[in-house]
Amino acid sequence: MTPAKVYQRLGGQQYVPVQEGVQTGADLAHLVSHGLPKQTIKRLADSLGVDEKEIISLLPVTPRNLQRYKDTDTLSETVADRLVTLASLFEWGEHVLGKDYFNAWLHTPSLPLGDRPIALLTSNTGAQAVKDELTRIAFGVLA
Secondary structure (H helix, E strand, O other): OOHHHHHHHOOHHHHOOOOOOOOOHHHHHHHHHHOOEOHHHHHHHHHHOOOHHHHHOOOOOOHHHHHOOOOOOEOOHHHHHHHHHHHHHHHHHHHHHOHHHHHHHHOOOEOOOOEOHHHHOOOHHHHHHHHHHHHHHHOOOOO
8 A cells, every 4th residue: 555556546647636746655745735626536436436425424524515616626634634544544445355345344344343444434533443453354463
């Protein structure tokens, strides 16, 4: 899971053009500080194969507020940060479990997490808990 893969999951050059490319976490942080275009939400949803509304429900913005944005309008730093967090998590999850199984896993109640993993992704703390669980799965740690 590299920053370049996370950048591609958000649409890469087509959606978020940058001259130098994205190679480091600092490059991702720079993108976040300048905001991402609204169209990256759709790109992220498409990359996982879920409905755009499902991604929007995980963001710190109301669907009604997003309706006012054009696809090329820049999202706030807070929303952009959550999108990068989700893109990074989705990249890691697909690496660990594979795309189809990861998508099913997100929607299945998890005993260690106490809920469906997707339900925890509305906060950075919840996203970290899901990432930690994926890491335990990747390395075969049961508890």
